[in-house]
Amino acid sequence: MPTQADPCSKPSLMHPDQAIAALLEQVKHVTDSEIVALQHALGRVLAEDLASHVDLPPFDNSAMDGYAFNFDDLDGTKPLTLIGESFAGHPFVGQCPPGSCVRIMTGAPVPAGCDTVQMQEKVTADGNNISIEAPKAKGANVRYRAEELKKGTTVLKAGTYIGSAEMGVLATIGANQFRVYRQLKVAFFSTGDELRPVGTDLGPGQIYDSNRYSIQGMLMRANVESIDLGVIEDNKEAIRQAFKEAADCADMVITSGGVSVGDADFTKQVLDEEGKITFWKLAMKPGKPFAFGHLNNAVFCGLPGNPVSSMVTFYKLVWPLLQKMQGLPQAKPLTLSATLTQDIRKLAGRVEYQRAVLSYNEQGDAQVSLTGGQSSGMLTSMTMANCFIILEQDCNGLTAGSQVTVEPFNSVLG
Ligand SMILES: Nc1nc2c(c(=O)[nH]1)N[C@H]1C(S)=C(S)[C@@H](COP(=O)(O)OP(=O)(O)OC[C@H]3O[C@@H](n4cnc5c(N)ncnc54)[C@H](O)[C@@H]3O)O[C@H]1N2
Numbered sequence: 001m002p003t004q005a006d007p008c009s010k011p012s013l014m015h016p017d018q019a020i021a022a023l024l025e026q027v028k029h030v031t032d033s034e035i036v037a038l039q040h041a042l043g044r045v046l047a048e049d050l051a052s053h054v055d056l057p058p059f060d061n062s063a064m065d066g067y068a069f070n071f072d073d074l075d076g077t078k079p080l081t082l083i084g085e086s087f088a089g090h091p092f093v094g095q096c097p098p099g100s101c102v103r104i105m106t107g108a109p110v111p112a113g114c115d116t117v118q119m120q121e122k123v124t125a126d127g128n129n130i131s132i133e134a135p136k137a138k139g140a141n142v143r144y145r146a147e148e149l150k151k152g153t154t155v156l157k158a159g160t161y162i163g164s165a166e167m168g169v170l171a172t173i174g175a176n177q178f179r180v181y182r183q184l185k186v187a188f189f190s191t192g193d194e195l196r197p198v199g200t201d202l203g204p205g206q207i208y209d210s211n212r213y214s215i216q217g218m219l220m221r222a223n224v225e226s227i228d229l230g231v232i233e234d235n236k237e238a239i240r241q242a243f244k245e246a247a248d249c250a251d252m253v254i255t256s257g258g259v260s261v262g263d264a265d266f267t268k269q270v271l272d273e274e275g276k277i278t279f280w281k282l283a284m285k286p287g288k289p290f291a292f293g294h295l296n297n298a299v300f301c302g303l304p305g306n307p308v309s310s311m312v313t314f315y316k317l318v319w320p321l322l323q324k325m326q327g328l329p330q331a332k333p334l335t336l337s338a339t340l341t342q343d344i345r346k347l348a349g350r351v352e353y354q355r356a357v358l359s360y361n362e363q364g365d366a367q368v369s370l371t372g373g374q375s376s377g378m379l380t381s382m383t384m385a386n387c388f389i390i391l392e393q394d395c396n397g398l399t400a401g402s403q404v405t406v407e408p409f410n411s412v413l414g
């Protein structure tokens with residue numbers, strides 16, 4: 001196990017939790033709102049409380065395919081007489097008189113005069129003579145009008161994230177359009193003279209610009225409108241122009257690269273001139289350097305250039321900010337404990353997020369294995385992973401069999 005001191009382990013490095021809390025203080029919920037139609041509402045956040053336009057269910061209906069009748073008509077000897085049928089969308093019309101029953105399907109209205117349904121498996125039919133095994137109680141297998149909620153009751157409150165279940169609930173309550181917070185606009189670009197767009201050949205010392213694509217992917221998963229400003233060459237005027245353009249059109253501007261200590265870029269100089277930016281050094285790996293501040297009215301996040309570092313800083317630091325700006329509550333990530341299948345190397349100093357695969361062994365115990373090299377430049381180990389192993393600052397390596405804290409990837413990294 002490595003015991004050597006980590007040169008990055010300086011008291012000045014800020015713990016990521018402390019950084020997140022400090023960053024959150026500096027952004028506000030963007031409260032502008034607009035009306036959207038239900039079919040365009042997925043991923044948006046409600047800006048108004050919504051009440052149901054209908055009772056739920058809107059009418060008494062059957063929970064089973066079977067027969068509807070009046071419970072008090074069952075005397076254990078005489079069959080009931082079949083007088084009609086009630087199908088979903090095609091109700092039985094009229095009153096079911098004493099001593100009779102109606103064939104009924106799941107979801108169909110319970111006819112007037114009936115208060116109970118028996119499933120067809122517990123019924124014997126001989127022509128129109130229907131012998132029914134008595135259910136446990138009057139009202140069995142009936143879903144009553146308004147048993148879930150009454151018309152006018154608030155169902156979803158302002159601030160609710162509209163996911164798939166909410167889409168269904170909104171339709172169920174008859175909400176075809178409603179007010180949501182407007183979508184955040186996030187402009188982003190890459191910096192670095194070594195970067196080439198995909199679809200071109202690479203010259204000596206050049207690499208493809210990958211960060212823009214992973215950042216765009218995460219922005220789409222975060223349900224914001226992304227504005228791709230491309231790769232900006234390392235030239236002071238080009239960078240200044242890009243920041244101006246980005247800050248004019250966006251609520252947040254994200255860049256990747258140029259936030260460390262190198263001297264080959266103008267990003268820092270331009271930011272110092274154009275905005276109020278702080279360069280942070282965080283006790284996290286990947287993702288030590290990070291820049292944050294404001295460019296006019298836009299929030300600025302400068303992610304480190306290393307591909308895994310840019311993803312991890314987005315996930316850990318930028319995504320919580322976007323959630324707050326969208327009016328969503330902060331949810332602490334779910335973690336669990338799992339057994340390491342191998343030794344892992346780490347130097348004390350920074351919190352590490354190591355890419356790994358979480359699975360269950362034959363005994364049903366959670367186990368976790370690294371996906372390969374943990375260099376901040378190795379993005380392929382992200383694609384194979386489904387979780388991070390979180391190693392706290394004081395950890396200086398672990399042996400196979402140790403219990404570790406694991407944070408499964410959420411939808412932003414999926
Ligand atoms: N002397 C020091 N050097 C470095 C330190 C340090 O503390 N002292 N920190 C290291 C750490 S940690 C990180 S992370 C990186 C971050 O550096 P920058 O944000 O300034 O990023 P660059 O130098 O521009 O690039 C780093 C690396 O990533 C590649 N890159 C950049 N952009 C992209 C992109 N859009 N797509 C794909 N790959 C990209 C770039 O070619 C470099 O290899 O600094 C360390 N250095």
Ligand code: MOO
Nearest residue numbers: 286287288309376
């Ligand atoms: O933060 Mo850097 O991401 O350690 O490579």
